[in-house]
Amino acid sequence: MTLYFTKDHEWVAVDGTSGTVGVTDYAQGQLGDVVFVEVPVTGTSVTKGTATAVVESVKAASDVYSPVSGSVTEANAALTDDPALVNTDPEGRGWFFKLTLADAGELATLMDEAAYKTFVASL
Amino acid sequence: MTDLLLPLDALHRRLGARVVAFAGYAMPIQFAGIIAEHQWTRTSAGLFDVSHMGQLTLPCAADVALEGLLPGDITGLRTGVLRYSLLLNGHGGILDDLMVTRRDDDLYLVVNGATKHADLTHLRAAGLSPVYRDDLALLALQGPKAVTALERLVPGVAALHFMRAAAFDWDGAPLWISRSGYTGEDGFEISVPGDRTEALAEALLAQPEVRPVGLGARDSLRLEAGLPLYGHDLTPDTTPVEAGLSFAVSKRRKAEGGFPGAAIVLAQLLAGPARRRVGLAIDGRQPVREGAAVIVDDAVAGLVTSGGFGPALGSSIAMAYVPAAAAADGTRLQVEVRGKRLDATVVPMPFFPKSYVREGAPR
Numbered sequence: 001m002t003l004y005f006t007k008d009h010e011w012v013a014v015d016g017t018s019g020t021v022g023v024t025d026y027a028q029g030q031l032g033d034v035v036f037v038e039v040p041v042t043g044t045s046v047t048k049g050t051a052t053a054v055v056e057s058v059k060a061a062s063d064v065y066s067p068v069s070g071s072v073t074e075a076n077a078a079l080t081d082d083p084a085l086v087n088t089d090p091e092g093r094g095w096f097f098k099l100t101l102a103d104a105g106e107l108a109t110l111m112d113e114a115a116y117k118t119f120v121a122s123l
Numbered sequence: 124m125t126d127l128l129l130p131l132d133a134l135h136r137r138l139g140a141r142v143v144a145f146a147g148y149a150m151p152i153q154f155a156g157i158i159a160e161h162q163w164t165r166t167s168a169g170l171f172d173v174s175h176m177g178q179l180t181l182p183c184a185a186d187v188a189l190e191g192l193l194p195g196d197i198t199g200l201r202t203g204v205l206r207y208s209l210l211l212n213g214h215g216g217i218l219d220d221l222m223v224t225r226r227d228d229d230l231y232l233v234v235n236g237a238t239k240h241a242d243l244t245h246l247r248a249a250g251l252s253p254v255y256r257d258d259l260a261l262l263a264l265q266g267p268k269a270v271t272a273l274e275r276l277v278p279g280v281a282a283l284h285f286m287r288a289a290a291f292d293w294d295g296a297p298l299w300i301s302r303s304g305y306t307g308e309d310g311f312e313i314s315v316p317g318d319r320t321e322a323l324a325e326a327l328l329a330q331p332e333v334r335p336v337g338l339g340a341r342d343s344l345r346l347e348a349g350l351p352l353y354g355h356d357l358t359p360d361t362t363p364v365e366a367g368l369s370f371a372v373s374k375r376r377k378a379e380g381g382f383p384g385a386a387i388v389l390a391q392l393l394a395g396p397a398r399r400r401v402g403l404a405i406d407g408r409q410p411v412r413e414g415a416a417v418i419v420d421d422a423v424a425g426l427v428t429s430g431g432f433g434p435a436l437g438s439s440i441a442m443a444y445v446p447a448a449a450a451a452d453g454t455r456l457q458v459e460v461r462g463k464r465l466d467a468t469v470v471p472m473p474f475f476p477k478s479y480v481r482e483g484a485p486r
Contacts, residue, residue, distance in 0.1 A: 032153060032156060032157055032339070033156055033157050033158040033159075033434075035158075035408060035410060035432035036408050036409045036410055036432065036439075038409070038461075054461065056409070056410045056432070057157075058157040058158060058161075058339060058343055058410075058431060058432055058434065059152070059157065059339050059342070059431070060412075061410070061412060083408070
């Protein structure tokens, strides 16, 4: 499994052609207390860089952009009852959705963990 | 334009605040986190820096002229009593909401930060000579333990009742303290000389009951308390009656009129307004925000003016303007968020019960 990151602070963990998408610890810190997450339903076709999920903190709603294109295979049902998982475990149990990648070539446009850490440090 | 700094700016940053631009100031939106600060205020005491708000004074004799701009009874206001009032335009629309207190030597006004300069212009245009006291800072200490913490530092404040105020002294600094606030909790608002603000704030924060609270929780607290926010729930296009603030039209002024837009406001008091500000309890947890459409009978009937997640309630709540026919408590309607319609119910406000210490009420 390999982790990739976007400049919008999403991550995708890739295992073969399947990916799991969430937001980073930096993102959850910026969002503040998450109170609601809207995730795409299974079967939704998503396009890299487009608004695919919405995360709502106490103060605002923010779009989450899919890091890669593909077809959604599962949404994280645990976020319905406990959206604060995005704060407490953003890169684990706070994942948003899983998908089947449409084009593995898109991964080359994303950052690896070291590059993302450097990027966050520059903010 | 560079944001102005609050007197406590350095302290806020030392305390780890996340700072944002608001009303022309760099202000702390949160410290420990909005929900934690919200719950702390509901159970203990939160310290808010609200120095962006405008503190103005007028001569006592300006009471008659001030009544020409708002629907409150100011000439009949007793010394040491606060009155919530509304600056109105000629259509009865709300230009600002404010607190007016009669003191021994002046009238003391607290107005919103974003509107204070327009208010000064408005007052001057009416022939009044307000003094803008930007040498003063304003702190709010709110929550059930605020009285315990403040009484320890400033003996005597516990004797104040809700919407009453008096002068106090703390370590040689003259304070003007009212028992009032914007959270629905018991608490105080403390006007303090700017150069003593940090020392007072440090002394308050040293009390075990007190933690710093930012603008984010201030907004969620006032929303749960059903208190409107100027520029959102109140605008020049909303009247006191539509806004559910008819109590701000004092009895004598109802009889006499003589305030801006009186004909419109008094007619709405008699016949009822065409639309009203109501509270909405949204089914589920999804927040609805300002600008969301309210749907009645499959048609857009109004707009949400404030909304969000109520941390102490654990649910999604909002304020909206809806037609009078849909304003009754219990009315089922919908709110549209990103193309999805969420079911909601009109409910009485406050959403979360208030805990004021009123005169004549048992303690």
